[in-house]
Amino acid sequence: MQPDISVKNLNKTYGGGFQALKNINLDIESGEIFALLGPNGAGKTTLISIICGIVNLSSGEVKAAGYDIIRDYRKARQSIGLVPQELNTDSFETVWDTVCFSRGLFGKPPSPAHIEQVLRDLSLWDKRSNRIMSLSGGMKRRVMIAKALSHEPQILFLDEPTAGVDVELRRDMWNMVRKLRENGVTIILTTHYIEEAEEMADRIGVIRDGEIILVEEKSTLMSKLGKKELRLHLQKPMEKLPGELLLEPVELSDDGYELIYSFDSQEEQDGVARLLRKLSELGIEYRDLQTRESSLEDIFVNLVHE
Numbered sequence: 001m002q003p004d005i006s007v008k009n010l011n012k013t014y015g016g017g018f019q020a021l022k023n024i025n026l027d028i029e030s031g032e033i034f035a036l037l038g039p040n041g042a043g044k045t046t047l048i049s050i051i052c053g054i055v056n057l058s059s060g061e062v063k064a065a066g067y068d069i070i071r072d073y074r075k076a077r078q079s080i081g082l083v084p085q086e087l088n089t090d091s092f093e094t095v096w097d098t099v100c101f102s103r104g105l106f107g108k109p110p111s112p113a114h115i116e117q118v119l120r121d122l123s124l125w126d127k128r129s130n131r132i133m134s135l136s137g138g139m140k141r142r143v144m145i146a147k148a149l150s151h152e153p154q155i156l157f158l159d160e161p162t163a164g165v166d167v168e169l170r171r172d173m174w175n176m177v178r179k180l181r182e183n184g185v186t187i188i189l190t191t192h193y194i195e196e197a198e199e200m201a202d203r204i205g206v207i208r209d210g211e212i213i214l215v216e217e218k219s220t221l222m223s224k225l226g227k228k229e230l231r232l233h234l235q236k237p238m239e240k241l242p243g244e245l246l247l248e249p250v251e252l253s254d255d256g257y258e259l260i261y262s263f264d265s266q267e268e269q270d271g272v273a274r275l276l277r278k279l280s281e282l283g284i285e286y287r288d289l290q291t292r293e294s295s296l297e298d299i300f301v302n303l304v305h306e
């Protein structure tokens, strides 16, 4: 099966000579949720904008739903719904009219039933006769999503979908994204909220300085790059680490009350047993121990700062 998004050797240099994307290669399969992570200015919006036909590419080839975004612009664009970062819906029109109009822009015949479903899914049905300008910021954002879904796209881009939205809307959006995926929609989201990627994504791509530095199944990424940490709360504080422990990956907390042992998730756990044995030989007593696994956030921070 062909991927829903196919990006080959994509480069983008902006007018001033700044190279925002460097030889990007990326395939996104139908029906997956792909999270694109990267620090500010990494090139996420540029990449999305090129796929959506808003920004011109400098070189390379991009296909959406099998259509070349330049040669088959219309068909490619029709297959895509885009929820941009910026709200641009300050309008005198009603929610209903705006969303119906959006559908028309893509040359689709009217479908009141589809629009009703979209508005209901986004808890906008009660607001359908309200003017956009009278809505709260969160409601306006829902309208942006409704517009993006109005023409029943196969691929949905969400650029920073939950930046600055409240917990309720974030939860609604996550539910909506899951429902869309169940219906076979391919979803690409960019986010600064790592928990969002951790919660939602099937695969994760990390972009840094215009280059994709990693694409991986979320679960593989977490087991491959994840670290575990064991914290031992000591009965008595230590001034410094005893010589016998200096060769172990162990640190002493500033107050001397904790020993912190870090190890790779994938490694066998012999190390922990060895450490505990050594502590017992040294007569170091502890009253409590805790383990912690690194989150995607830890992994991400390590990756982009490497």
Ligand SMILES: Nc1ncnc2c1ncn2[C@@H]1O[C@H](COP(=O)(O)OP(=O)(O)OP(=O)(O)O)[C@@H](O)[C@H]1O
Pocket: 014, 015, 016, 018, 020, 038, 039, 040, 041, 042, 043, 044, 045, 046, 047
């Ligand atoms: N129109 C433009 N002209 C020149 N440079 C641009 C233009 N648009 C973006 N850039 C530059 O390209 C780089 C990538 O920007 P982009 O908006 O794609 O990043 P991003 O990863 O989406 O960042 P953010 O997380 O802040 O939204 C940045 O250095 C930005 O300054």
